[in-house]
Amino acid sequence: MRKRIESVNDFVIKFANVNGTGSASANNLFAKALFRMGLPVCPKNIFPSNIQGLPTWYEVRVSEKGYLGRRGGTDIVLSVNPQSMPQDIQDVESGGYFIYDNTKPLDLRLIRNDVNIIGIPLTRICNEQYQDHRQRQLFKNVIYVGALAALLNMDFKVLTNLVEDQFKGKEKLVLPNIHALELGHQWARANLECPIGIRVQTSDQVGNKILLDGNTALGLGAIYGGATVAAWYPITPSTSVVDAFEKYAKRVRIDPGTGRSNYAIVQAEDELSAIGMVIGASWNGARSFTATSGPGVSLMSEFLGLAYFAEIPTVLFNVQRAGPSTGMPTRTQQSDVLSSAYASHGDTKQVLLFPSTPKECFDFAALSFDLAERLQTPILVMTDLDLGMNDNMSAPLEWDDSRKYDRGKVVTAEELENGFDFGRYTDVDGDAICYRTYPGTHPSKGGFFTRGTSRDEKAVYTEKGEEYEENMLRLMRKWDTIKEYVPGPESFPCGRETHIGMLYYGTSEESSREAGDYLAMEDIHMDAMRVRSFPFNEEVRAFIESHKQVFVIEQNRDAQLRTLLMAEFEFGPDKLKSVLCFDGTPISARNISKQIKRHLKGGAVTPLHRNSVARGAGE
């Protein structure tokens, strides 16, 4: 008998679709239904840089244990794209399931004997049911969701309820969608062995969690953080940040009395202009932000240096994608760490925050405005396509209504009137952060000239070397103050004596944790730390110092965070070992554990090359 993967509430399914055929919403329906059955899910959209026609995939991982990263490997492929079929069938794990549209017979050369092949005549069912071409295309997706519900033994009622919720306000669409679900469901029950070896059953593992994409969370965070001016230039994968900001601003920021907007969104002519607008607005006392990705940050560099040197609060959300250059614009990476940390010429250092969940995107977005104004410097919130554009399971969003915005050191007209001795770049209280005034504060006091050229403590232009140097040293002291304000790392001791640790950030978290669990089962125990910001604080140094070897897990080729750690702390290369994935897909747990094991065996002293890295997990 052919091998069959058997599992309950634990599998990876991949949908192979054609871009632009409406598959995303059906796939999303499938993932959300599982979520409503109380199962932790992790959906990931893998899409091309194309509007219509190219292959696109949607991967859903279900894990009752709550692992939310990519596992690696695929147990079920649902294939409705003949274009990518040869590769898709190859991707199925041995003993897994390949479900396809058998209206056209499968090319015999593709058949694999170690895979369970299941045919559903999707096109035929559609052609019999629907006359209209567009309907045939759209409902085909819904029909396969119905069939899957039967094959996996999903609670069908959850699906139909979800359809009713999703089409609230568009009731006309409810019945046709439920009908399509039923078509697939009934056909599968009548013609196939249901369920297959992989099944789901209702569970209670999601608690009060929500399913949300990081970009929406950033946009909402900007609303809660009091941003009033957004300036941006469209770029994947950051575009939906400003979309979300606008959506919620229209809800909560239109003055009911006057109908006027308590916000302004300007779509700039390019990223240079976008960041210039943010700097102008922040200089003038509004909270302002931009959202972009690597190519945009490259263009913004000159301005980021101005904001660093002239000490102007600036908030930038960098939703990273695969570079260099245009790279793979719809694939994920954490490869802007160095270029963001040192964005701009001269001795410049920028503050980075690394959220790893939608909740943290929300929290850090709101926090970034407080930090920018308190620290008077750019704050770059570093997410990526994986976190930004996929629905991620997350703790619910919360806001403490007693919290107050920290507007930083700003001198008021009254204080000036009462004799405050204002010097824009004078460090009066020793934390190296100076007082500023908003333009227009007082008729005769507190005015100053903001510039990117050197100046003295009273903001008067100077080319005196000592004064320039003094200012640059103050900025270094400010860097130390910053460490006290940015979110510290999270530490996960394994509870045993160990000399190895792993260190990760952002979207590498879930897979790293899971890999740690795999390795623990093989008696390899590691302490773990998640870095949440740059500059690093002392805890990060202490963690690295207290371990003989630390694996730095990240999604780029050049081990960028490791480079940053070595530069800031002067650790040697023997101490910090890289675990990398940069093929544009989110790093998987299997990949990480494989690389760590290889390191521990002592095999890989030289840097890992692509083959050993990306192929590491047999993906």
Added chain:
Amino acid sequence: MSYQIPKFRHPELPVNELGYTKADYEGSISTLCAGCGHDSISGAIVKACHELSIEPHKIAKMSGIGCSSKAPTYFLGKSHGFNSVHGRMPSVVTGASMANRNMLYLGVSGDGDTASIGMGQFAHVARRNLNMVYIVMNNGCYGLTKGQDSATTDEGSASKKGDPNVYSAIDLCGTALQMGATFVARSFSGDKGQLVPLIKAAITHRGFALIDVVSPCVTFNNNPGSTKSYEFVREHAEATGTVDFVPMRKEITTDYKPGYTHEVTMHDGSSLHLYKLDENLDPFSRRSAINTLEDHRDARSILTGLIYMDKDSQDLHDVLQTSQRPLNALEEGELCPGNNMLENINASLR
């Protein structure tokens, strides 16, 4: 709250309605070359702001990089200033204006800063009709980097060190018209009589107001053979007419000169009197303005004065319908929706 106006005042110096003398509108001592056209423009700005009785601290001086962009240090010493990066002043002003619509944004730029590196931002700020005054101190060269030709150098014009320029010149007034600017004027740094009322009109205009001011660079581009030298401009300037700016507060009839051909009421109630010389120009028609500019270009004369104005201009705040209260004055309570709404959002994500 009220503030004390500085008490000490030279008894003879004339004060404006706010009680300020002209000295209250001046800045630090200029470090530009003696005779540089830019300094005369600074002087005109001081005079215009003083005579209009604008609170100096309600003005923000914005610039890019260049000798011209340094000029804001030399006027309006009580105003906040922002010397940004090369060619990017318009974006900084756009953000600043979004944050606080109640200030006057006075942008100063050079021909390099505007017509080369900053061309994109210049075009788009005009197109958005941002409410600002944009003064180009146009010397037809890069002063600060020692005299290279710029994109406004006329074809055939030669600077002190250079061969005649072989590229065609960008006409910033023409470009601004094409891009949708709602107030376009040209003047000459050596003609304060024309420049001061134009600056006043530009300040009062609601929307994007460009004044392209030919401003000779005495060090690198004031030689025979240059079309941006004092001598050449004096010989070749042709005014569209003259402009009188009449503040609302004045009794209009007493200030009348007879024979003006247009009176325009500005949105703050003041008025502009235009005395037309150029029969072909209708300054309220963009098409006529563009044609007249082209005619003068053909004749190698420099058209100065008010070239175009849209009396019903809608600025960016009008278009975006932003709150009348400046966005930077909104309080936390008005901006943050609170935890209740988050609970609803969470519920919709389950």
